Amino acid sequence: xxxxxxxxxxxxxxxxxxxxxxxxxxxxxxxxxxxxxxxxxxxxxxxxxxxxxxxxxxxxxxxxxxxxxxxxxxxxxxxxxxxxxxxxxxxxxxxxxxxxxxxxxxxxxxxxxxxxxxxxxxxxxxxxxxxxxxxxxxxxxxxxxxxxxxxxxxxxxxxxxxxxxxxxxxxxxxxxxxxxxxxxxxxxxxxxxxxxxxxxxxxxxxxxxxxxxxxxxxxxxxxxxxxxxxxxxxxxxxxxxxxxxxxxxxxxxxxxxxxxxxxxxxxxxxxxxxxxxxxxxxxxxxxxxxxxxxxxxxxxxxxxxxxxxxxxxxxxxxxxxxxxxxxxxxxxxxxxxxxxxxxxxxxxxxxxxxxxxxxxxxxxxxxxxxxxxxxxxxxxx
Numbered sequence: 481x482x483x484x485x486x487x488x489x490x491x492x493x494x495x496x497x498x499x500x501x502x503x504x505x506x507x508x509x510x511x512x513x514x515x516x517x518x519x520x521x522x523x524x525x526x527x528x529x530x531x532x533x534x535x536x537x538x539x540x541x542x543x544x545x546x547x548x549x550x551x552x553x554x555x556x557x558x559x560x561x562x563x564x565x566x567x568x569x570x571x572x573x574x575x576x577x578x579x580x581x582x583x584x585x586x587x588x589x590x591x592x593x594x595x596x597x598x599x600x601x602x603x604x605x606x607x608x609x610x611x612x613x614x615x616x617x618x619x620x621x622x623x624x625x626x627x628x629x630x631x632x633x634x635x636x637x638x639x640x641x642x643x644x645x646x647x648x649x650x651x652x653x654x655x656x657x658x659x660x661x662x663x664x665x666x667x668x669x670x671x672x673x674x675x676x677x678x679x680x681x682x683x684x685x686x687x688x689x690x691x692x693x694x695x696x697x698x699x700x701x702x703x704x705x706x707x708x709x710x711x712x713x714x715x716x717x718x719x720x721x722x723x724x725x726x727x728x729x730x731x732x733x734x735x736x737x738x739x740x741x742x743x744x745x746x747x748x749x750x751x752x753x754x755x756x757x758x759x760x761x762x763x764x765x766x767x768x769x770x771x772x773x774x775x776x777x778x779x780x781x782x783x784x785x786x787x788x789x790x791x792x793x794x795x796x797x798x799x800x801x802x803x804x805x806x807x808x809x810x811x812x813x814x815x816x817x818x819x820x821x822x823x824x825x826x827x828x829x830x831x832x833x834x835x836x837x838x839x840x841x842x843x844x845x846x847x848x849x850x851x852x853x854x855x856x857x858x859x860x861x
Contacts, residue, residue, distance in 0.1 A: 491677050495547060498561050499681060501568045505536050506689050508575040510752050515577075516760065519767030521774065525577055531651065532575055533749055537682075538655060539568070539593050541741050542625070544678045546597065548671055548737075550604045550614075560596050567592045580640050587636030587647055591629045598625040617668045620661030628654045662738055672792075675737040676729055679744045683721055686751040690714050693755045706826070709833040710758055716840040717751070717782065723844050724786050728793040735792065743788050746781040753778030761825045768822040775832065776815040783811060783839060796854045803846055810838045 512529040513521045543564070551557060571589040574582055604610060605618045631650025635643045691714060697707040757775030760766045787807065790799045814835025821827040 491674065491681070492547070492551065492553060494553060494558055494561055495544075495551075495678070496681075498543070498565060499685065501565045501572070502536065502540060502682065503685055503688065505568060505572040505575070506685055506752070507692070508572050509533055509536060510689055510693075510755060512575065512577060513752070514756050514759065516763070516766055519765060520770040521756075528577060528579065529752075530749070531648070533752070534651060534655065534745065535590060537745055537748060538651075539564075539590075540682060541744075542597055542621075544675070545741070546600055546604075546621070548674050548678070549617075549668055550600075556603055557600060560600055564593055564596050567596070583640050583643060583647075584636040587632045587643070591632035591636070594625045594628040594632065598622060598629060601625060611668075614668050617661070617664040620658070620664045624654050624657045624661070627657070658738065659742075662736065670736050672733055672735060672737050672740075673731050675740060676725060676731075676792075679740060680722070680725055682744070683725075683747065683751070686748050686755075687714060687718055690717075690751060690755045690758075693759055706762075706829055709829050712833050713754075713758070713836050716836045717754070720783075720836075720840040720843055721747075721786055723840075723847055724789055724793070728790070728797040728847055730792060730794045733792045740789060740792065743785045746785040750778040750781030750783075750785065754782065761829055768825070768828075769819060772815075772818050772822045772828055776811075776818065779815075779832075779836070780811060783807065797847055797850050799846070803842075806842055807839060810835055810842065814838075 509529060509532050512532065513525055515521075515525070517525070543561070547557075567589055571586070571593070574586050574589070579586060601618050601621045605615055605622065610618070628650055631646060631654070635646040635650060637643070638646065694707070694710040694714065696702060697704075697710055754775060757771055757778060760771040760774075787799065787804070790797075793799075814831055818828045818831045818835075821831065
C-alpha cells in the first residue's frame, strides 16, 4: 500500500520561476521542426527534436519528483535550482539542427544538470529527517542521476560517433530506470495532486507556444475565419486536456504517479507537432499529405495519452468501451477526410477543427452525463 501526504502541497514560487526557462526551451525545441526540407520535416531534424525534447522533459520531471517528495525552500535547493536554470539556458542556446559542432559541450551541460540533481538527492540521503524507506528510494535516484552524469561525461569525450551512441543509450537507459525502481517509490510519501498540477503547468506552457504559433494569423492584415478556427483548435485542446486531467481526477488515487509523468511525454510532443503543423497548412512549399499526416499523428499522441490518464479518474467517471469507439471513430473520420482533401488547406483546417471540437464536446458531454447520473444516485441514498 502506498503512503500519501494528506496535506496538499502547494506549487512553490521557486518551481514557477524554474518553469520560465522551459518557456524558452520549448520555443527553441519547436524551432527544430519548424522548417521544411523538400516539403517535409527531415528525419534528422525530427530525430534531433525527439531526443532534445526527451532530455528537457526528463530534466523537468526528475526535478519535479524530487520537489514533490523532499522539496523545501532551503538554501541548498533554491541555489541548486538557480544554478540549474543557468545550465539549462546554456543548453537551450545549443538547441540547433546543426549541433554536431558542439556535441561535447551539449553532453557536458546535460551531465551538469544531472549532477546538480545528484547533489540534491545526496544531501537528502544524509539528512537526519530521511527515513529508512526514503533512503532506500533515494538510492535508486542516485543510481539514475549518477549513471547519466557518467554516461554524458563519457559521450562528450568521444568524437560525434561513437559519442552519440553513448549519449543515446544513456538517455534511453536512464529514462527507463525509474520503472525498475518503482517499488521503492511506493514506500515513500507522495503528493499526487502536486504532480498533477506540475504536469498541467508544463502543458499550459506548451499551449502557450501554440498560441505564439498562431499569433501571426491575428494581425489586421491576416485576420480571417481561419484565425478563429486556429484559436478554436487550441481552446478545444485545452478543454479536452483539463476535462480529463483536472475535473475528473481522483485526488486520493492510490498511485505514485509514475504513469502520469511518462504519459505526458507523448502529450507534450503531440502538442508541438500540432503547433508546427498549423503553420505548415497554408505554405505553398509544403507536402500537403505529409503535413496532414504529421498533424494527425500529433493529435493521436495527444488524444490517446490524455485518455490513458482516465485510469486516475473517479470511479463513476471511468471511460467505457463506447467512449473509446466514438473517440477513435471521430479521429479516423477527421484524419481520412483531411488526407483525401489535403490539397485544399481550407478543407483540412475546417475538417480538423470540426474533428477536435467533436472529440472535445463528446468528452465533456460524457463527464457531464456521468456526473449528473452520480448526483441523482447520491440523492436517492
